[in-house]
Amino acid sequence: MGSSGLYGGIEAGGTKFVCCVGTGPDDIRAEARFPTTTPEETLGRSIDFFREQATTAPMAALGVACFGPVDLDPASPTYGHVTTTPKPGWTGADVVGTLQQALGVPIGFDTDVNGAAVGEARWGAGQGLDPFVYLTIGTGVGGGAIVNGAPLHGLVHPEMGHVRVPHDLARDPFEGACPFHGDCLEGLASGPALARRWGVPAETLPAGHPAWELEAGYLAELMAALVCTLSPRRIVLGGGVMSGPGLFPMVRSRTQELLAGYVSSSSVAEGIDDFIVPPGLGEWSGRLGAIALAQAAAVTSTG
Amino acid sequence: MGSSGLYGGIEAGGTKFVCCVGTGPDDIRAEARFPTTTPEETLGRSIDFFREQATTAPMAALGVACFGPVDLDPASPTYGHVTTTPKPGWTGADVVGTLQQALGVPIGFDTDVNGAAVGEARWGAGQGLDPFVYLTIGTGVGGGAIVNGAPLHGLVHPEMGHVRVPHDLARDPFEGACPFHGDCLEGLASGPALARRWGVPAETLPAGHPAWELEAGYLAELMAALVCTLSPRRIVLGGGVMSGPGLFPMVRSRTQELLAGYVSSSSVAEGIDDFIVPPGLGEWSGRLGAIALAQAAAVTSTG
Numbered sequence: 001m002g003s004s005g006l007y008g009g010i011e012a013g014g015t016k017f018v019c020c021v022g023t024g025p026d027d028i029r030a031e032a033r034f035p036t037t038t039p040e041e042t043l044g045r046s047i048d049f050f051r052e053q054a055t056t057a058p059m060a061a062l063g064v065a066c067f068g069p070v071d072l073d074p075a076s077p078t079y080g081h082v083t084t085t086p087k088p089g090w091t092g093a094d095v096v097g098t099l100q101q102a103l104g105v106p107i108g109f110d111t112d113v114n115g116a117a118v119g120e121a122r123w124g125a126g127q128g129l130d131p132f133v134y135l136t137i138g139t140g141v142g143g144g145a146i147v148n149g150a151p152l153h154g155l156v157h158p159e160m161g162h163v164r165v166p167h168d169l170a171r172d173p174f175e176g177a178c179p180f181h182g183d184c185l186e187g188l189a190s191g192p193a194l195a196r197r198w199g200v201p202a203e204t205l206p207a208g209h210p211a212w213e214l215e216a217g218y219l220a221e222l223m224a225a226l227v228c229t230l231s232p233r234r235i236v237l238g239g240g241v242m243s244g245p246g247l248f249p250m251v252r253s254r255t256q257e258l259l260a261g262y263v264s265s266s267s268v269a270e271g272i273d274d275f276i277v278p279p280g281l282g283e284w285s286g287r288l289g290a291i292a293l294a295q296a297a298a299v300t301s302t303g
Numbered sequence: 304m305g306s307s308g309l310y311g312g313i314e315a316g317g318t319k320f321v322c323c324v325g326t327g328p329d330d331i332r333a334e335a336r337f338p339t340t341t342p343e344e345t346l347g348r349s350i351d352f353f354r355e356q357a358t359t360a361p362m363a364a365l366g367v368a369c370f371g372p373v374d375l376d377p378a379s380p381t382y383g384h385v386t387t388t389p390k391p392g393w394t395g396a397d398v399v400g401t402l403q404q405a406l407g408v409p410i411g412f413d414t415d416v417n418g419a420a421v422g423e424a425r426w427g428a429g430q431g432l433d434p435f436v437y438l439t440i441g442t443g444v445g446g447g448a449i450v451n452g453a454p455l456h457g458l459v460h461p462e463m464g465h466v467r468v469p470h471d472l473a474r475d476p477f478e479g480a481c482p483f484h485g486d487c488l489e490g491l492a493s494g495p496a497l498a499r500r501w502g503v504p505a506e507t508l509p510a511g512h513p514a515w516e517l518e519a520g521y522l523a524e525l526m527a528a529l530v531c532t533l534s535p536r537r538i539v540l541g542g543g544v545m546s547g548p549g550l551f552p553m554v555r556s557r558t559q560e561l562l563a564g565y566v567s568s569s570s571v572a573e574g575i576d577d578f579i580v581p582p583g584l585g586e587w588s589g590r591l592g593a594i595a596l597a598q599a600a601a602v603t604s605t606g
Contacts, residue, residue, distance in 0.1 A: 131457050148451040154434050154534020156568050163531045164524060164561065166469050180563045221467060228466045229532040231457020258467065260483045265459050 005060030007298070008050050008105075009290030012036075012095065013112060014067040014087050018287050019046050021053045025123050025281065025288055029053075036067075039082075039093035047102040054103075061301065063108040063293030065115020065286050066095055072110065072153050080109050106301035108293030112286055113144035114151040116279075118296075119289025120236050121146045124280030129233040133226055134285065135160065137219065138239035141186040145230055152230075161186035165221035172197075172214055189218040191241050207245035215241070216250030223255040223276060227268065234267075238279040252276050308363030310601070311353050311408075312593025315339075315398065316415060317370040317390055321590050322349050324356045328426050328584065328591055332356075339370075342385075342396035350405040357406075364604070366411040366596030368418020368589050369398055375413065375456050383412050409604035411596030413447075415589055417454040419582075420447035421599075422592025423539050427583030432536040436529055437588065438463065440522065441542035444489040448533055455533075464489035468524035475500075475517055492521040494544050510548035518544070519553030526558040526579060530571065537570075541582040555579050 006029065011018040016035050022028035032049045036042050050059060069085065071078045080096025096109050110118065117126065117134035126132035126146065135143040141161030145152040152158060162184045167176070174197040178187030187193055194202035198211050205211045219237070226232060237251070252272045259268055267275045279285045309332065314321040319338050325331035335352045339345050353362060372388065374381045383399025399412050413421065420429065420437035429435035429449065438446040444464030448455040455461060470479070470486045477500040481490030490496055497505035501514050508514045522540070529535060545551070555575045562571055570578045582588045 131455070147455060148453045150451045152434070152450060152534070155530070155536045155570055156534055158534040159531045161531075163528055164469055166467055181561075225466055225528055226532060227458070228462045228464075229529060231455070231459055231461040233458045258484075267458055 005298070006053075006057050007291050007294035008053070008059045008062040008103075009287050009294055010046055010062070010064045010066075010099075011112070011115070011286035011290055012064055012066040013286075014085075017042055017046060019049045020287050020291070021050070021057075021059065022291060024291065025284065029057075031287075036087070038089045039095075039098070043093075043095065043098050047099065050103055059103070059105055061106040061108065061294040061298035062099060062103060063115070063290040063295070063297060064095060064099065065110055065112045065118075065290045065293065067112050069157060070095070070109070070111060072157065080107070106294075106297040108290075108295075108297030110151055110289075110293055111142075111144060111157050113142045114153075114157075115144070115289035115293060116238065116285035117144035117146050117236075117289065118151060118292045119281055119285045119287075120279060122292040123288055124285060125236050125277050126234060126280075131230050131232045132234055132236075133160075133230060133232040134236045134238065134279070135222070136239035137189065137237060137241040138191050141190050141222075141239075143226075145232065147230065160222065160226070161190070163222055163225050165218060165225070185218060185222050189215055189222075189241070191239075194241065202241060202244070205244070212244050212247055213250060215244060216247055216254050219247075219251045220254035220258055223251065224258040227255075227259060234274070235276050236279050236285075237276060238285060242278065248276065248278070308601070309356075309360050310594045310597035311356070311362045311365040311406075312590050312597055313349055313365070313367045313369075313402075314415070314418070314589035314593055315367055315369040316589075317388075320345055320349060322352045323590050323594065324353070324360075324362065325594060327594065328587065332360075334590075339390070341392045342398075342401070346396075346398065346401050350402065353406055362406070362408055364409040364411065364597040364601035365402060365406060366418070366593035366598070366600060367398060367402065368413060368415045368421075368593045368596065370415050372460060373398070373412070373414060375460065383410070409597075409600040411593075411598075411600030413454055413592075413596055414445075414460050416445045416447035417456075417460075418447070418592035418596060419541065419588035420449050420539075420592065421454060421595045422584055422588040422590075423582060424449045425595040426591055427588060428539050428580050429537060429583075434533050434535045435537055435539075436463075436533060436535040437539045437541065437582070438525070439542035440492065440540060440544040441494050444493050444525075444542075446529075448535065450533065463525065463529070464493070466525055466528050468521060468528070488521060488525050492518055492525075492544070494542075497544065505544060505547070508547070515547050515550055516553060518547060519550055519557050522550075522554045523557035523561055526554065527561040530558075530562060537577070538579050539582050539588075540579060541588060545581065551579065551581070 020031040082093045120126040131147045143160030176183030176187030177193040323334040385396045423429040434450045446463030479486030479490030480496040
């Protein structure tokens with residue numbers, strides 16, 4: 001181990017895996033990406049990649065930012081497993097155990113969104129800001145948080161996307177797309193919810209379409225709920241939906257309206273443009289977060 | 304200092320101050336309580352109490368769980384001050400500075416609700432549970448949280464009472480009592496909101512009155528929002544409104560309905576009676592929390 005070692009990272013998504021080796025944003029030595037198929041094949045390809053990389057330079061630790069739900073309780077017999085998922089073959093998959101047995105290095109493990117939050121906190125838009133929240137608005141709506149220096153783990157992983165929000169049926173008669181809650185935030189504001197409400201893929205909705213103002217309103221409800229509960233010093237909004245035209249300025253101004261001056265902080269007043277921001281690491285939040293998880297695991301294991 | 308010292312605590316409320324000296328729930332040596340008048344008089348009476356107590360046994364540190372809003376940023380020039388409050392005379396009051404100058408001991412300082420959360424986490428219903436949330440439902444609705452071993456401090460103190468919740472105007476045409484947001488949670492579910500909606504003081508509403516089922520529904524919305532954001536391992540509900548007849552069981556079952564099985568944890572299923580609970584320390588959460596804040600300050604100051 002020690003300072004000469006490299007770190008491995010896996011951004012383990014439900015659609016694709018991205019594996020990389022390096023020490024930070026300016027030093028990614030190698031990368032591989034492949035579709036998420038069975039656990040055997042997908043973890044096997046990951047192991048092959050890291051074994052080959054280790055012939056060049058030793059790997060001090062591995063970090064995994066994993067799709068879920070996953071078991072994050074170190075005291076649990078199923079720590080590091082995917083728990084129950086509609087993704088075929090993955091329910092009960094022992095991600096950490098499989099990788100650790102094959103690679104023999106300390107493994108840092110967290111959810112995909114906590115991983116992205118860790119990456120942004122280390123090298124991106126969350127540096128020096130605690131509490132800090134990373135959200136992704138895409139196929140689903142998910143969030144991760146850093147609080148008092150560490151990722152927020154709770155009773156269950158926080159399901160920020162499933163916050164219930166005011167829903168004016170006169171303005172928006174769409175019943176919502178969440179199979180559990182109907183019109184929770186994810187049910188109203190995810191990419192698939194947009195597509196179902198408007199009958200076209202979200203990315204084809206043009207600038208000025210009423211879809212975007214409605215979307216901004218729902219996302220602002222989530223912003224306001226987070227300000228009232230986690231009180232982050234900054235919120236990063238990532239994910240495909242956020243490329244919607246004009247969405248960021250509309251979310252910011254609607255968030256100010258909702259908070260209605262009660263929160264007396266310059267961050268949500270004249271500083272709102274720096275309070276609700278896109279990811280500092282672009283598409284790289286998750287895989288760099290995995291590298292950061294690896295570094296934390298190496299420190300822990302060497303005391 | 305050292306193990307022979309006692310700790311002082313102030314539960315500094317907007318209505319009354321409770322000062323005490325001791326080391327924990329089974330060892331409170333002295334107590335004084337008086338109404339909150341001007342800062343000079345109220346802090347002066349507090350100082351007199353602790354000075355007199357110090358003639359018997361030295362005080363190692365003092366903890367203050369303070370009404371607010373307060374400045375909790377140790378780097379701020381106004382750390383330990385009350386910031387802006389409708390309470391006459393208190394805007395800008397330097398609580399920590401005044402006490403420290405007079406008493407010459409380390410001072411632990413936090414909001415009233417974080418103080419109560421610290422007390423419950425140390426000796427009450429939150430022991431060993433992290434994250435943990437303490438809420439008070441009374442004249443207002445406020446909350447404090449312990450996350451990753453420390454009180455949650457954010458951009459601003461979390462204003463959990465001001466979460467916006469779904470509001471069915473057909474079922475509940477009351478417009479809400481919050482001067483900032485109208486029908487946020489506090490606007491719909493605080494004691495004064497109950498009194499305005501029903502035209503009688505909340506404590507006079509009898510068992511079986513529809514007020515309680517409606518109230519339980521709003522509080523369950525807050526429970527669900529907290530599960531989705533902070534994901535606490537337990538939520539304590541204190542404050543006068545919670546003595547409403549049958550309120551706890553209704554809040555619990557409605558919370559389960561709202562989460563709709565999405566959160567797969569036994570704590571919110573068969574364990575719900577242990578998940579949403581009254582304070583373990585009864586009326587003492589805040590003042591014992593102040594003692595715990597003092598103990599933490601003593602540890603910090605002695606390294």
